Amino acid sequence: MEPDPYADFHSAETGGPFQDCISCGLDLDHDSDLPYLVAKSYRRGECIFEYAICDDCRSNMAQEFSSESRQALAHFFEKHVNVRERSIFLAFGDEPALWIEKCASCETPRNQLESYSLGGVLLGRNMIYDPYPLCLCGKCEEKIQGLLSQKTRGIWDDFVDTHFDGPPADVEDLPVRGRPIPF
Ligand SMILES: [Zn+2]
Ligand SMILES: [Zn+2]
Numbered sequence: 001m002e003p004d005p006y007a008d009f010h011s012a013e014t015g016g017p018f019q020d021c022i023s024c025g026l027d028l029d030h031d032s033d034l035p036y037l038v039a040k041s042y043r044r045g046e047c048i049f050e051y052a053i054c055d056d057c058r059s060n061m062a063q064e065f066s067s068e069s070r071q072a073l074a075h076f077f078e079k080h081v082n083v084r085e086r087s088i089f090l091a092f093g094d095e096p097a098l099w100i101e102k103c104a105s106c107e108t109p110r111n112q113l114e115s116y117s118l119g120g121v122l123l124g125r126n127m128i129y130d131p132y133p134l135c136l137c138g139k140c141e142e143k144i145q146g147l148l149s150q151k152t153r154g155i156w157d158d159f160v161d162t163h164f165d166g167p168p169a170d171v172e173d174l175p176v177r178g179r180p181i182p183f
Contacts (some may be wrong), residue, residue, distance in 0.1 A: 005096055006127065009038045009120040017125060022163050023061075028122075035128055041117040043138075051163065061159060069152035076144055080105040083131050096120060096133050103137035113137045113161045122131035134172060 004010070011018050019029050020040055028036045034054050041049040053061075062070065077083065081104045089098045100118055102109045110116060113135075120133035127133065136144070145153070 005094065006122075006125070008040070008096065008100065008118055009127070011048065011052075011123065011134065012040065014046035017082070017122075020052070021054035021057055022051040023053055023057035023098045023159075026056075028052055028054065029124070032124070035121050035123045037132075038120045038122060039117060043115045049164075061155065064155050065152040066149040069148045072147035073144065076105075076147060077131075080140070081131070081134075086134075087130055088096060090129055092125065096127050099129070100135040102135065103140055104134040105143075108137055110135055117141060128174040 006017070006149075017029050018036070020026065021028060021036060028034075032054070034056060036052050036054045037058055038052045039050065040047050040084055075166055078096065086099065086104065089095065092098055100110060100120075101148075103113065103116065115138035117136050117138075118133065119136075121128045148156075
């Protein structure tokens with residue numbers, strides 16, 4: 001059997017596509033014409049944090065971030081992610097693996113990373129490309145985190161507290177806290 005090219009963006013918990021928006025409960029898999037972001041964080045090859053969030057909820061949350069944080073995030077991507085060069089992957093068609101082979105910022109290959117996060121935007125069961133999907137290593141995530149205001153980090157932490165039963169064991173030292181990325 002061919003490996004599913006979208007497997008990296010399925011729920012590690014269920015093994016299948018994400019079903020619901022973590023925030024509003026929208027059915028993402030059926031009859032929704034709203035794109036959604038899948039975010040997953042890995043450590044030593046194991047997925048330790050994952051969720052899917054619909055575009056509405058995601059932009060509502062992003063609007064709460066301080067404008068300094070939004071600018072800092074945009075600036076980071078402008079400066080450290082070669083968005084234009086990545087667009088070349090579009091020529092290869094529906095191949096999410098190409099987009100997440102290495103950290104989008106420092107370009108360390110994913111298989112050499114101790115911790116990293118993946119983000120992908122889907123519509124139903126289809127991937128929406130450019131600039132997502134992307135991989136960011138733990139170190140680059142920490143750099144981004146350092147750019148965010150207290151207010152923005154607080155909004156993210158509230159989100160995590162509301163939707164997860166506390167951080168899973170063993171992740172306090174991961175950039176899961178205070179981290180609206182991939183956003
Ligand atoms: Zn939602
Ligand atoms: Zn990196």
